[in-house]
Amino acid sequence: MSRRRKQKTAALVLFSGGLDSILAVKILRAQDIDATPVCFESHFFSADKAQSAAAASGLDLRVEDISKSHLSIVKNPRHGRGAAMNPCIDCHLLMIKIAGGIMAREGFDFIATGEVLGQRPMSQHRQSLAIIDRQSGLVGKILRPLSAKLLALTEAEINGLVDRDGLYDLSGRSRRGQLALAKKFGIKNIPQPGGGCILTDAEYARRLEELMRRQPDFGGDDARLLRHGRAVWQKDLLAVIARNQAECQNLKIMARAGDWLFEPQNFPGPTVLIRSFGKKNGQGETLPDSGEIKKMGQDFVRRYSKKVPSRPDILITNH
Ligand code: SF4
Known part of the structure; x- marks a missing residue:
């Protein structure tokens, strides 16, 4: 059944299982928004962390396999890589585009993420967030509840679906603000930050780079074997x-x-x-x-x- 018939505002929340994404769900649910967490899995990261975090928080998680499209951006990232082989901007862009497709097909009102402005060197700068919004064709449709007060108004706020006063203005690498929010929302099991994506591992990145140089047509099986x-x-x-x-x-x-x-x-x-x-x-x-x-x-x-x-x-x- 289409979500359009539902009375509640519905948000699709990108959910990694990290504290920030748990908080994004909690912040929206505190406004009585039907926040559905969605996570992604590929040859380079699994849904395990998200599944454990969702189970611990009693959330019904949706898992999307993006192995094929993710492999192609790992081979040819348009926006470069981070410290290892991680093409974070392209990866975020891919996830947002897929979420955008689900939103359009299933009648969600907007997309939300747990991104915090300035937290990650590559993908969470104001400029990278703008690139992601623009290139996904979703300007105004992506709400970042933890940093929303530092960012431009989204359609959901303008249309009164979300109350901006109930959103936050966190930025930077310190986790103090998130820990205070975790306390406020009664989150006891706080997941450790990071982890999960093997593309950020220096040794794995070296192996993958060599595979790419020797066998540019390599497949997902080959990338998995190198683990x-x-x-x-x-x-x-x-x-x-x-x-x-x-x-x-x-x-x-x-x-x-x-x-x-x-x-x-x-x-x-x-x-x-x-x-x-x-x-x-x-x-x-x-x-x-x-x-x-x-x-x-x-x-x-x-x-x-x-x-x-x-x-x-x-x-x-x-x-
Ligand atoms: S660390 Fe890995 S999973 Fe996370 S955005 Fe970067 S490439 Fe994607």
Whole structure:
């Protein structure tokens, strides 16, 4: 049923599970606005934090998978990247555009976010917020309840759907204002700031950059694989070497058609996954050839094992 028939004002709130987004929902609900939290998941971040925070606050969360479109902005960000591989402005823009589509289709009155002016170096400056509003085609339709009093009036305020007096004027990196609001709204479980997006991780960013340079057509599976183990390239072969038991299991789960798995059978050692990005030869065999791949995988298992028996038994599987 369309929300247009509902009496209450309805807002779609971008919800990361961080304190700011929880506060955005609480501030709107305090004005009796039907605030629906929505979060996004991709190859580089999950909905886990948002789901836990929503559950802790008794909120019914909507999750949208944006893996495909997000991957394409990670490869080609129009507005550059942050300190690592994080294309934050394009990412925010993408989320806002998707939220804008939901708003138009489902009859929400406006979009809200937990953004705080000047809190993040890249994406929460006045200029970046203006870019996001303009390029999403949603000028006047995005309310930022925590900083609204420092920003231009939105349509929701002009039309009396939201009372500006019940909004805030927080800015900067200090969390003092948010913590005071958390107290006011009785929020006891305060999530730690940050975390969640692996694109901000320096080591992962280095790996992803190398993948991008070597294989510009890489897919989401490849980006996900780089979250695990040690990654070593040899020509067109990517070897991922597990560092612990959990990673051994993860590599087995992540193996896809064409991948090679190497698992020591009679000694403790790492599982190794090798993915070939090489072309096929006339016989449909991937280059480098299987002999080279087998040798590479076995060498890595031996090299990263503490004690290798004189006759090592390594199970080799070509998926
Ligand atoms: S940190 Fe990651 S999830 Fe957050 S805006 Fe930047 S790219 Fe997007």
